[in-house]
Every structure is written in structure tokens, then in C-alpha cells.
Amino acid sequence: AVRQLMTGHDADMTYEYTGTAWLTFMGHKQGIPDKTKQWQAVKDEDAGNGLTWLKPAPMNNTYAFAVRKEAVKDLGGITKLSQIADLPADQRTFCVESEFNSRADGFKPMLAKYGLTLGGSGDGAIPKGNVDILDTGTVYTATDRGTCNFGEVFTTDGRIKSLGLQVLQDDRGFFPAYNVAPVLSSATLEKYPQLEGIYDQISPKLTDAVLQELNRQVDVEGREPADVAFEWMVKEGFITKP
DSSP states (O other), rough: HHHHHOOOOOOOOEEEEHHHIIIIIISSSSOOOOHHHHHHHHHHHHHHEEEEOOOHHHHOOEEEEEEEEGGGGTSEEEEEGGGGGSSSSSGEEEEEEEHHHHHSSSHHHHHHHHHEEEESSSSSOOOOOGGGEHHHHHHHHHHHHOOOSEEEEEOHHHHHHTTTOOOOOOOTOOOOOOBBBEEEEEEHHHOOTTTHHHHHHHHHOOOOOHHHHHHHHTTOOOHHHHHHHHHHHTTTTOOOOO
16 A cells, blocks of 8 residues: 555655565565665666655565574574584474465575475485474564574564574575665655755664664564654654654
């Protein structure tokens, strides 16, 4: 609905994910892992729709795999996805949601990128019994409880912080970039060019760590998103309380 409002020029501005625009709205089959190249690609394509993408925020709300911090030492001090292949087969255990498990750009292609295969035998084999298919919300708690060593997460989810999970580095660049960026009607931006300077102050502050904390306040503490956002804007000096 937001996309329709923007392309129909019934709305002037929004924040949007680069990966969502590229894969869902623009219909491309593969994302671009490099965040700058992904942003430039959507910026160039959306210019023809009368929309201007401003500079992206550092936050990248993409897929990732996380491990409970207390298990890192037992897993050889693991910090990268590529190191899973070095573990014994019985330690290569995963919790994933059903959608990610079946996606064409999901679990099996990710394993292949890292020299792993689901089922079969060999050095990179993942026994099918090592994979639990769970609901999205359950993956986080199951990973924290040790049901599996590696749980599928979204990188800005507040439960990563609240449960003490550690995100593994996607060191071979499999997952597409999902950086968020302001998208403005080009006509509106031309009329009010000062808007770019305002957004260029806000976006750099939106990091993965900041979003994890703000999301934690909503998802874990049950606070209203508007209240959390308002407090953050006041704290950063972008607005003042009346």
C-alpha cells in the first residue's frame, strides 16, 4: 500500500528497504549483497518513477544466522558463517522458519554458498535431522535454549540483544542488502530541497545496534513504537518536547 501511494504520488516521503524495492517492487530475481551497489541500483531505477532515494542508513535488516553467546567458545570461537563447515556434523544444527527453508534464495542456496549440503554424506553434509523448521518468533527462543546452534534471524530484531545472541558474519556475501533509505517524491524534493539535509542528519544514526535496542523496547517491553521513536528523536536532538 505504501509503495502504491509513493508511485501514485499520493504521498511525499517514506523510508524503504533497498532489498525490498529491488526484489519485491521491481521484480528482480537476485539481490545485490553490496549495500552501496544495491542502493544505487534502486535509486537509478526508481528515478523513472519520479522518486528519489536519499543516502541509506547503516542499518541492514537482512537475514543472518545467530548463535547463543555462551556456546561460541564450545564451537571453536565461531564468528563467521564459513566456519560452520569446520565443525563436526553433529554440531551443525539449525533452526529456520518455513519460508526461508523453501525460498529460492534461502536456506539450501545459502548452505551451497558455504560448501554445505542438506542431507547426503561427505565433509559438508548437514543431516536433515539437524534442521528444525519453526515459526519465526520461535526460532529466537529455540536458539537461545540450545535446541540448535544456529538460528535464522533478522539483523535488527530486538530479541538478538535481549536473548544474548551473536550474529555470524556473512563473510561470503550471500544475503542481499536491506539497508533502509528515505524515498521522496522527486517533485517534492525539488520544491523543498532542504529535506535532503534533514534526512542526511537522521539516517546515519540508524545503525543495526540502535534498531536492535529500539525494537527490543517494543517487542520485549511491549512499548508503543511511536513512543519509542519519539523518545529516540528527542534524545538525538532532532526534536524537542512541547
